[in-house]
Amino acid sequence: MTSPLLEVRGLVKQFPVRKNLFGRATTFVSAVDGIDFDLFEGETLGVVGESGCGKSTTARLLMHLIEPTAGTIRFGGRTVGTAELPVKEFRRQVQMVFQDSYASLNPRLTVEESIAFGPTVHGVSQREANARALSLLERVGLDPRRFAGRFTHELSGGQRQRVNIARALALQPRILVLDEAVSALDKSVEAQVLNLLADLKEAFGLTYLFISHDLEVVRFMSTRVLVMYLGRVAELGPTEALYTGSRHPYTTALLGSLLSMDPDHRTAAPPITGDPPNPIDPPPGCRFHTRCAYAEGVCSARMPALLAGAADAAPHWVACHMHAPRSGHSKLKAGAAPETA
Template identity: 60%
Template sequence: MTQHIRTESLGLPDVGGPAQPLLIVRDLKKHFPVRSGLMGKAEKVHAVDGVSFRIGKGETLGIVGESGCGKSTTTRLLLDLTRRDAGEIIFDGRGLGGGRDGISLKELRRGMQMVFQDSSTSLNPRARILDIVMFPLRAAGVDRTKARDRASMLLDRVGLHPQAFGHRFAHELSGGQRQRVNIARALATAPRLVILDEAVSALDKSVEADVLNLLADLKAEEGLTYLFISHDLGVVREVSDRVMVMYLGQIAEIGPAETIYDRPGHPYTRALLAAVPSLDPAKQIAEPPLKGDPPNPINPEPGCRFRARCPYAEGVCKAIDPAPVPVGEVEISCHMCNRASGHSQAADWLDALTKETADA
């Protein structure tokens, strides 16, 4: 019989019920100061620039985008591992730092945990595995005996028998085993949201499948909510209920995974998906669908961030930042998805999207 991991005395209660989003993020921003030029002019890298989204209880939100688009920085801002410049973070109806009725950072980190990409550097090389899983419990004030019992149960749940693995060090484990330790540690304080930042990207495909199956089982059994980041678009589609596509610190498109993968509305999303290699010879592409590198993120000019690489860019794309527009269940930040934007192809683009949806 499967043992339940959740401990009510550790986990945060469900305040608003299933209808209330577990996490709401509004206009999150992080600009890193840099110095450039001969005179050392102070400028800023717009790593995350006005990101807003929400995650429902029990769902998995996948985040995709090229390297440097702001995926990992966004997740670090959520846990205050990197201090945000602006924006709101609301966890189950309670704002972070929102006064007497808000949620403290300590409480937030009990309710939200992260599994990092590099399973080697995220584990203390001088600590034994059981002690690593026990650490967040001891930090939360759980006595040593109870912390040891819970850590042993968690190791067993992720497929690592505590008597066989508890006394070992991280370097004595395989990559897949180390990632299982990371998952057990993340679950120690009974979080409600687990952030998986490229958590399976460094694993072999067979090991990756085992870890993904473990994550799916844990989600179903414990009612967990996931924020899943990966460069592997196939994995993201498999595990996600909704997908958020990021480009240069902003959201290009967000909506149900099936809709975005089958009927992408943003030109960047289409290029990103078209770049995925296919085993079908008839679907091989002669030229890359996305050419060039993203523009410099230091003090970006007004307008659409994607315009320099977009084949449909017009004057309005250079002059005005595109606002997110609802197109069915998807929100798309593109002037072609707004009939009132002034883009010459807006009507045709939206009509084509509507037809694709009707034909689906």
């Protein structure tokens, strides 16, 4: 692959949980706790994980809607938020579609005004912005004649999400962050929007970061998949390699939780038990060791590094001591190589 469009290094976000008398935070929750990944031009990187794993925080960090506690984001080789690439300039390149289609549109603005707002911020004339809004509406499958002058409460969930997509595209970005963008939609409408996203990606040469809790949808949409657990990357690899040959026990458990759709082969036993631990007080070492069937002493002692296999055609990263040579884990898998991410 070529050089990445977006490089994320050591990204950390801590939120204050408790404050002392003087408003100084005393307890933190690390929603995102040191993650690294690259986003390549033209790919769709799926991000999966359970609630509280930090997927949405990652999205908001990428959008610079919240300030990272540590770490850097580089776009096209330039560091975001420095003189190289000011945030406002970066924002034109990366746009986001939110989960809640209703809350993410201003109820007092018409559809046309909502879409045209972004371009006017960046110096496009109102007239041209409106024209752009109308043609984008057409592009996302909404007849501008019928929808441009409407207010959001008059639209259905699927129509609103199409407007949100048009709004995000109005700035002609190169990356679209889709944060559970289809999760709130009915299944029959979800498929339409997924198809639309696939079409738009091709038409405009977009790169997607596709965040979802739905493993089936992520498999359908993504070229590569990133699995998060408690603020860290557990596994990152090409979609089919990851779905058919998952390396991290958590990924395996997540995939094992998929229901069979076969009344004669129902799930017999849950792949893992218990709930994800509280991110305020994450377990030491490997975050997953409290629920992992293969956990050993080393797992609670040291945090595993994110490593790719030596024989991988395309790099398939995993943070697990079973895949780290010389980690001392008794069930060491073959093919692991000491190549750090």
